[in-house]
Each structure stands twice: as C-alpha cells, then as structure tokens.
Amino acid sequence: MKRQDDPIDPGRRKALQSGGLAIAFLWLGGAGTAAAMINARRQPSDAAVALADGNPPFAPNAFIRIDTSGAVRLVMPSVEMGQGIYTGCSMLLAEELGVGLDQITVEHSPPSDELYGIPALGGQITGGSTSTRSTWQVLREAGAVARTMLVTVASAEWHVDPSTCTVDRGVVHHASSGRSLGFGALAAAAGKLPMPDKVQLTDPKNFKLIGKPMRRVDSPDKIKGAAQFGIDVRVPGMKIATVAACPTMGGKLVDVDDKAARAIPGVVQVLRLDNAVAVVGEHFWAARQGLQALNITWDRGANAALTTQQLRDALADSARNGSSIVATDVGSRPTQGTTVESEYQSPMLAHATMEPMNATVFVTSDKCEIWTGTQVPMRAVEEAAKITGLSNDKVIVHNQYLGGGFGRRLETDWVEQAVALAKQVSYPLKVIWTREEDIRHDRVRPMYHDRISAVLDADGKPAWYGYRTSGSSVLARFAPMAMGKNGLDSDAVECVDEVPYDIPAKKVEWIRHDMPEGLVTGWWRGVGPTHNLFVVESFMDELAHHVGKGPLEYRRALLQKNPRTLAVLNLAAEKIGWSGQPLPARVGRGIALGEPFGSRVCAIVEAEVTPQGEVRLRRVVVALDCGIAVNTSSIEAQVQGGLLFGLSAAMFSGITIRDGAIEQSNFNDYRNLRINEAPMVEVHRVVNVEPPGGLGEVGTAIAAPALANAIFAATGVRLYTLPVDRDLLVKNSDALKSVVSTAAVHEGRNLT
Amino acid sequence: MLSLSVNGQSYPVDVPDDMPLLWVLRDVIGLTGTKFGCGIAQCGACTVHVDGQAVRSCVLPVGSLGNKAITTIEAVGNTPSGQKIQQAWLDVDVVQCGYCQSGQIMSAAALLQRTPNPNDADIDAAMSGNICRCGTYVRIRAAIKQAATGRPELLQTIVSAPEGASS
Numbered sequence: 016m017k018r019q020d021d022p023i024d025p026g027r028r029k030a031l032q033s034g035g036l037a038i039a040f041l042w043l044g045g046a047g048t049a050a051a052m053i054n055a056r057r058q059p060s061d062a063a064v065a066l067a068d069g070n071p072p073f074a075p076n077a078f079i080r081i082d083t084s085g086a087v088r089l090v091m092p093s094v095e096m097g098q099g100i101y102t103g104c105s106m107l108l109a110e111e112l113g114v115g116l117d118q119i120t121v122e123h124s125p126p127s128d129e130l131y132g133i134p135a136l137g138g139q140i141t142g143g144s145t146s147t148r149s150t151w152q153v154l155r156e157a158g159a160v161a162r163t164m165l166v167t168v169a170s171a172e173w174h175v176d177p178s179t180c181t182v183d184r185g186v187v188h189h190a191s192s193g194r195s196l197g198f199g200a201l202a203a204a205a206g207k208l209p210m211p212d213k214v215q216l217t218d219p220k221n222f223k224l225i226g227k228p229m230r231r232v233d234s235p236d237k238i239k240g241a242a243q244f245g246i247d248v249r250v251p252g253m254k255i256a257t258v259a260a261c262p263t264m265g266g267k268l269v270d271v272d273d274k275a276a277r278a279i280p281g282v283v284q285v286l287r288l289d290n291a292v293a294v295v296g297e298h299f300w301a302a303r304q305g306l307q308a309l310n311i312t313w314d315r316g317a318n319a320a321l322t323t324q325q326l327r328d329a330l331a332d333s334a335r336n337g338s339s340i341v342a343t344d345v346g347s348r349p350t351q352g353t354t355v356e357s358e359y360q361s362p363m364l365a366h367a368t369m370e371p372m373n374a375t376v377f378v379t380s381d382k383c384e385i386w387t388g389t390q391v392p393m394r395a396v397e398e399a400a401k402i403t404g405l406s407n408d409k410v411i412v413h414n415q416y417l418g419g420g421f422g423r424r425l426e427t428d429w430v431e432q433a434v435a436l437a438k439q440v441s442y443p444l445k446v447i448w449t450r451e452e453d454i455r456h457d458r459v460r461p462m463y464h465d466r467i468s469a470v471l472d473a474d475g476k477p478a479w480y481g482y483r484t485s486g487s488s489v490l491a492r493f494a495p496m497a498m499g500k501n502g503l504d505s506d507a508v509e510c511v512d513e514v515p516y517d518i519p520a521k522k523v524e525w526i527r528h529d530m531p532e533g534l535v536t537g538w539w540r541g542v543g544p545t546h547n548l549f550v551v552e553s554f555m556d557e558l559a560h561h562v563g564k565g566p567l568e569y570r571r572a573l574l575q576k577n578p579r580t581l582a583v584l585n586l587a588a589e590k591i592g593w594s595g596q597p598l599p600a601r602v603g604r605g606i607a608l609g610e611p612f613g614s615r616v617c618a619i620v621e622a623e624v625t626p627q628g629e630v631r632l633r634r635v636v637v638a639l640d641c642g643i644a645v646n647t648s649s650i651e652a653q654v655q656g657g658l659l660f661g662l663s664a665a666m667f668s669g670i671t672i673r674d675g676a677i678e679q680s681n682f683n684d685y686r687n688l689r690i691n692e693a694p695m696v697e698v699h700r701v702v703n704v705e706p707p708g709g710l711g712e713v714g715t716a717i718a719a720p721a722l723a724n725a726i727f728a729a730t731g732v733r734l735y736t737l738p739v740d741r742d743l744l745v746k747n748s749d750a751l752k753s754v755v756s757t758a759a760v761h762e763g764r765n766l767t
Numbered sequence: 768m769l770s771l772s773v774n775g776q777s778y779p780v781d782v783p784d785d786m787p788l789l790w791v792l793r794d795v796i797g798l799t800g801t802k803f804g805c806g807i808a809q810c811g812a813c814t815v816h817v818d819g820q821a822v823r824s825c826v827l828p829v830g831s832l833g834n835k836a837i838t839t840i841e842a843v844g845n846t847p848s849g850q851k852i853q854q855a856w857l858d859v860d861v862v863q864c865g866y867c868q869s870g871q872i873m874s875a876a877a878l879l880q881r882t883p884n885p886n887d888a889d890i891d892a893a894m895s896g897n898i899c900r901c902g903t904y905v906r907i908r909a910a911i912k913q914a915a916t917g918r919p920e921l922l923q924t925i926v927s928a929p930e931g932a933s934s
Contacts, residue, residue: 095864097863097864228860231860233865234856234861238856238857238862238865239844240800240801240839240841240869242865243799244866246803281783297794298795299793300782300786368864368866369802369899370802370804370864370866371803416864418802418864418866419864419900419901421900450806450807652863655903655906656903657902658902659902659905660900660902681807682809682810683809687898689895689898690895690897690907691891691894693904693905696905
C-alpha cells in the first residue's frame with residue numbers, strides 16, 4: 016500500500032490533468048489560483064457567511080459544522096446533479112471525522128470561489144469529472160483537522176495523551192479509563208483552539224466508509240418527493256412565468272400583441288426582453304396559456320435561413336482545407352506503407368436535463384436573491400450583479416439539487432434571463448422554461464467533422480496516425496484565459512493527442528470553426544473525449560479489419576507497453592466471454608477503450624441489428640480502472656448511467672436546424688433511451704491504489720464507438736456519422752416488406 | 768370551485784377545468800414532489816395515481832377527476848406496494864439526480880399493485896413511459912424485482928478483480 020502522505024510524482028499528475036474541461040484550466044498555471052481555493056483549514060472569513068451557517072460553535076473549515084447538540088452538518092464543495100458527489104464528499108469527511116453517514120446532514124455550499132473553488136477548474140465549478148480527483152485529499156484532511164481538535168479538547172479534559180483516544184460515531188473515547196465525550200460536548204471548546212498544522216490521516220486498512228458500497232445520502236428525500244430542486248422552490252408572494260425567446264438563433268423581439276393573453280384568468284402581466292417575451296401568471300398553467308395566446312413579431316436576424324446542411328458543408332470544408340493549429344506532432348509520417356483514411360461526423364446534441372431550466376429571482380433595490388440549481392454558483396452571482404448593477408455581495412444564490420446537469424448547468428443564460436425579467440417586477444418571480452424552450456434554446460454540444468488517417472507498417476500496425484478535428488470551441492467562450500498560447504482548445508483534442516496505443520509517430524491538428532453568432536455551443540457530458548473516442552476507436556476497428564485481424568487481438572498487440580489499459584481490455588473480454596460460443600446472425604460485439612478523465616475504461620457492447628435495421632442493445636460489459644475507489648456503488652451507477660446516456664445519444668440524438676431554429680422540441684422528436692431498450696450494463700473494476708480517476712463522464716465517452724463497432728460486427732456496415740442511421744442497416748429491400756419483425760423477439764433478455 | 772381528493776385529504780381549488788392536475792398539485796396545493804418534465808405525457812415525471820392507476824398528470828384536466836382518489840409521491844408510501852417500492856429503491860440505491868424518480872416510483876408501485884410478481888416484459892411495458900436521463904434503468908429493474916420477491920437483488924454488478932489478474 017502506498018503511503019498516503021507521499022507526494023504525487025509528476026508522472027501521476029496526468030491522472031488529474033487529462034480530463035476534458037480540467038486540462039485546459041491547469042494551463043492557467045501558477046499556484047496562485049490553487050492557493051486561493053478549497054483548503055482543509057480555511058474558515059469562512061465573512062461574519063455573514065458564518066451567520067448563514069447557523070453560527071455553529073465548531074466550524075474548523077468550510078465543510079464541517081458541529082453544533083452543541085452534536086449535530087454534524089457537512090457543506091458540499093461540489094453540486095449534486097445525480098453523480099453521487101454529496102455521498103462521496105460526505106464519506107471522505109465522515110471517514111476522517113469519525114461519524115457515520117447516518118449521523119450527518121448535507122448542505123449546499125454558498126457561492127464562494129475562496130472556500131469551495133476547485134483548483135483544476137479555476138473556481139467553484141462542478142464539471143469535467145474533477146470533483147473527487149480535486150477534493151479527495153483536501154476533504155480527508157478537513158475531516159482529520161476537525162477530529163484532531165475534538166480529540167485535543169477531550170484529552171486535555173481527561174489529562175491523557177491524545178494518541179490514546181479513539182473516535183467512533185461522533186464520540187471520543189478513552190478506552191483504558193472508560194471515559195467518553197460526544198462531539199456536541201466538545202464543540203464549543205474545540206472552536207476556540209488554534210488550527211493544528213499536522214494531522215494524522217486514517218490508515219486505509221482501517222477505512223470504515225471509503226472503498227465500500229455506500230447508499231446515497233440524498234436518496235431518502237428523493238424517493239419521497241421531498242428533495243427540493245430549483246423548480247420546487249416556493250417563495251412567499253412568488254408568481255410564475257414562462258418564456259418564449261426568439262426561435263431563430265440571434266433573433267430579436269419586434270413587437271408583441273398581448274391583449275388576448277392578458278384577458279386569460281390568472282395571467283398577471285407580460286414582460287419583454289430584447290429577444291424574448293415572458294408571461295407571468297398566478298400559476299404555471301395561466302402563464303403557459305397566456306404565452307400561447309401572444310401574437311409575437313420577431314426580427315429573425317442574420318440566421319433566418321440557416322440550415323444544418325449549410326453548417327455541415329462549411330465545417331467539412333474547414334476540416335479538409337482549413338488552416339490548423341498543431342496540438343502534437345511527434346516523429347514523421349513514413350513514406351512507405353499502406354495509408355488508411357476516414358472521415359467521421361458527430362452531431363449537435365441537446366442536454367435535455369429532466370428538470371427544465373428554471374430560476375426563482377427576487378430583486379429589490381439593494382438585493383438580488385436567486386434560487387436555482389447551478390454547476391457554477393459564483394458565475395451566477397457575477398452575471399446577476401452585472402444585470403442588476405448590484406455588487407457581488409448583494410447577490411445571494413441559494414443553490415438547489417439539480418435535476419440533471421450534463422454540462423447544461425455550467426451555463427448561466429437562464430439565470431441571466433430570469434434576473435432581467437425579475438428586475439422588472441416587485442415580487443419574487445419563478446421563471447420555468449417549457450421543455451420545448453429548453454431544447455430549442457439549449458447551448459448544444461458542437462458538431463464535429465474529423466479526418467483520421469494512419470500509415471500501417473509491414474505487420475499491419477500503425478506507424479503513424481494523423482487527426483484533423485474541426486469544430487467550434489466551447490472553451491474559447493467559457494474560459495478564454497484557458498486557451499493555449501497558440502490558440503489551441505485542449506478539449507478539442509482530448510483523448511486523441513495521446514492514445515493508449517504504442518504508435519511511434521503522430522500529428523494531431525485542430526481547425527477552429529466558429530458557428531454563426533447566435534448559435535452558442537456548450538459543454539456536454541464527456542465533452543472532447545466523447546467525440547474523439549468515437550472517431551479513434553471506430554478507426555481502430557477499421558484498421559484491424561483492414562489487415563484482417565480481430566479487434567481484440569489488434570488492440571492487444573498495441574497495448575503491450577500499457578499494462579493498466581491492457582488489463583481493462585482483457586478483463587472486459589473475459590467477462591463478456593469474447594472467445595466463447597459464436598453469436599447468432601446479425602449479432603455483434605464491439606470493443607472500445609480509452610483513458611478519459613484520468614480513468615482507464617473498456618466497454619464491449621453486444622447488439623443485434625434486425626433485417627429492418629433496428630438496433631437492439633443486448634448487453635454491455637465495462638471494465639474500469641479508476642484507481643482508489645471512494646464509493647463503489649456510485650462508481651457502478653455512474654458507469655452504468657453514463658454508458659446509457661452515451662448510447663442514447665448515439666442511437667437517437669441529433670439537433671438539426673432549419674430556418675435558423677432548432678427543429679427538435681420535446682421527447683417525442685428528441686428521443687431518449689427507455690427501459691425496454693436499455694441493456695444490462697455489467698461493471699467490473701480493477702482494484703489498485705492509484706490516485707482516483709474521474710467517473711461522471713467516463714461511461715458516456717466510451718459508449719458510441721463500442722456501439723458502432725458492434726453494429727459493424729453484426730452487419731459489416733461502418734457508421735461514419737451519428738446518430739445511428741437505420742436506413743444504412745436494412746439487410747435488403749425484402750426485409751422491409753416482412754410483416755414479422757425480429758424486433759419482436761427478445762433474444763437478449765430472459766423473459767420468464 | 769372544484770374539490771380534489773389528494774392523499775386522503777380534500778382540497779377546494781379555484782382553477783379552470785382544463786388546468787392539468789400537475790399544476791394544481793404543484794402551484795396551487797403546493798405538493799412539489801410530482802415533477803414537470805415534458806408537458807406532453809412523453810416522459811412520465813408527472814406520474815400520479817388516480818384510483819390506483821398510474822396516469823400522467825401533465826395532460827390530465829383537473830375538471831375530469833370528480834371525487835376520484837389522487838395519490839402522489841408524498842403519500843404513496845402509505846400503500847403496501849408503494850412502501851415496498853420505496854424501500855427497494857433505497858436498498859438498491861436507484862436514485863441519481865432523482866428528478867424522474869417520483870414518476871418512476873409511482874409507475875412501479877402501480878405495476879406491483881396489479882402484477883405482484885412482474886417479469887421483464889411486464890416491467891418493460893409498465894415502465895417504458897418513464898424516461899430517466901441519468902440512465903438508472905438497470906437498477907430500476909433490479910429494485911422492482913426485489914420489491915416483488917423480497918429477495919435481495921445484487922446491490923452491485925461490480926466484480927472486483929485484483930490488480931493484474933487478467934493481464
């Protein structure tokens with residue numbers, strides 16, 4: 016077992032650095048930003064913050080609050096959007112503090128980069144699968160600091176050596192004298208002690224929580240409908256609005272005839288913004304009815320004739336002919352050997368969080384209060400301050416549980432809109448987007464066009480690979496400071512600038528291709544790796560096929576110098592029974608592997624393609640090496656869920672544009688995987704003591720290529736575009752005439 | 768003035784007849800456990816029971832309900848099948864973001880009420896109207912089976928292999 020206090024050596028820093036969103040921020044460089052962020056010993060400096068915490072007698076840092084009753088409240092540095100981070104953070108704190116998860120309550124953190132900033136992201140941001148990687152050591156230390164101070168008080172009172180005391184379930188014990196004192200009795204005195212410089216972390220072999228499958232701390236409320244999401248907030252005197260922004264991207268409001276709307280019972284008033292109209296009602300239904308009764312005239316602006324095809328054509332031209340920024344160029348392209356080359360396209364994607372965008376805002380002359388679920392609480396504060404003209408400290412954000420994030424709630428557009436509307440009225444205003452508004456005004460995952468090529472040596476192995484990826488840059492808008500000096504968006508080449516395979520030479524280029532103004536692209540679960548791994552791992556299958564090798568043996572041969580990733584490949588192959596019984600006709604298995612977000616993962620999808628071209632997901636096996644495990648139950652859940660999220664997108668999802676507007680609007684035309692279409696996802700984990708890898712996006716990033724490769728294995732059809740085009744998969748024209756679809760036959764699942 | 772019977776309690780509500788039950792529950796009565804997801808009965812987040820049947824409250828005009836018994840997530844734990852489902856949801860640790868889970872639990876409780884020992888096809892048929900973007904379907908299936916049989920389904924499919932075991 017590696018000692019816990021060993022410094023992380025430079026080679027291991029890669030575990031944190033390699034991770035879509037995170038990598039770029041580290042390029043900000045300097046310890047200055049990191050030093051001003053989460054810390055095991057920094058206390059809320061602002062008296063108002065302490066008061067908002069209920070003024071607990073013992074608050075040794077920003078994460079732990081202990082009252083004289085012994086009640087332990089833990090303040091969560093990251094936000095909970097389903098990924099289980101409240102449970103993971105609680106486990107890290109509780110393990111070292113010496114309490115059970117059944118003895119604590121959790122609280123959302125207030126906005127503060129100083130107290131809750133994630134160094135890798137440059138602020139209080141939950142994203143990039145960074146939370147555990149960035150906080151696991153700090154939170155353990157924070158728990159140990161609190162425990163040490165409580166023990167110091169108890170041992171002083173008993174006149175015994177602190178090292179002879181033990182802590183268990185919120186009580187300090189001195190076994191030889193049979194004395195014990197609860198945290199509540201110790202809290203007031205502990206609060207007056209100086210901060211200990213050095214604390215002893217628990218020996219991992221004595222862990223009671225970390226590494227165990229713990230049930231989530233937020234489940235009991237969530238199964239009763241008692242957890243409060245942003246949309247559930249109720250403020251006295253509040254009214255409810257729903258909104259229509261100009262459907263055409265970048266368009267403006269010209270005029271609105273609201274006479275009919277105002278006549279609807281329950282409609283309170285109609286509000287206008289530059290590019291949107293909102294109807295306020297006594298309840299959502301009145302607002303919604305009112306919105307439908309508006310007669311709005313839009314200036315549809317410069318994008319009025321924009322179509323997906325125009326965007327695709329321009330992007331393809333950039334990919335082929337645009338001038339690039341070189342991300343990496345190692346060795347030289349061999350002049351001898353066989354060249355294989357392909358082009359792949361990935362679509363724009365909506366997030367479609369189950370909870371539509373919403374925010375409740377109350378603006379008064381000297382204060383702006385906001386209730387919403389956000390991945391970026393401080394950014395919400397800053398944007399609201401700009402709109403209201405108030406200073407940051409007059410803006411109060413009450414964060415809530417997030418009904419899904421997936422990167423959508425890294426934005427603040429809906430908060431800005433709600434503040435701009437609430438500023439016009441004298442009462443608290445809850446603004447809820449309809450699902451149609453949520454999809455049509457999403458900040459979509461960019462579309463990409465990628466050219467990938469390889470030169471194969473005499474053994475059929477790649478001696479060089481080339482990659483030209485073209486798309487818009489989310490990072491350039493989201494955090495321009497984090498762009499590379501040469502203008503490179505590191506997220507754009509994540510998981511392709513370095514690949515797990517032993518390939519001696521490579522050239523990876525990025526061609527920045529901005530979308531028309533008004534078409535704003537955003538982070539979407541898995542970001543760069545999700546799209547790059549689709550291309551790289553599909554292409555690896557192409558290479559194997561080209562040289563007549565199986566996809567498993569071909570990859571194995573290229574992973575001989577990478578034992579950790581080879582291990583997940585072998586584990587997945589073993590668990591699915593790769594070399595077992597032959598599969599039925601039009602059933603195939605597809606392998607995809609990668610090293611996204613500091614983890615190593617291999618997914619094998621088993622799919623059946625009916626003669627009519629329908630794809631049935633039969634089974635998925637995932638092997639994972641994510642280093643030290645905090646909550647093994649969450650790990651499984653994140654991989655299962657992330658995989659299904661990625662499969663859902665690969666099977667069904669693509670945002671398209673006509674007349675400058677997003678065509679999709681709701682779950683009828685932006686389809687999502689349902690339970691009858693969802694396969695069993697088995698998760699197998701390689702156990703080791705490497706630093707933790709990211710998890711929230713790992714399953715998503717590896718899903719699409721495993722599916723595409725399975726479809727190729729089943730049909731011989733290579734998919735160069737997503738989502739899956741069923742027309743390409745029809746066995747022959749006769750199949751479409753068949754009245755009996757094999758889609759009716761469930762081969763993959765035991766129905767008894 | 769309508770009178771609604773929600774979770775065994777009578778609520779007089781002054782709302783238009785065509786107002787969907789969802790918004791009466793959430794914005795008028797103040798029961799926010801039932802969620803808004805799509806507004807067109809495509810996602811199931813708004814599922815409640817009307818006389819024990821799972822229905823999508825986002826498209827159910829409140830004027831059509833008369834004195835039928837409405838049960839929401841806040842009270843489904845008082846029914847035997849709802850109690851079993853909620854306990855299984857905890858035991859199997861189904862929840863992720865949790866936003867869809869009110870609806871999932873309401874659909875599952877109604878399934879268990881009429882089909883005490885559902886097979887996979889029953890689960891598919893009863894639950895395919897409920898979308899989960901987090902992708903908790905594997906555990907939803909396990910939890911329904913556990914609620915039905917009382918036999919613990921595996922909390923985890925994880926099989927941990929020692930380092931290097933397969934290389």
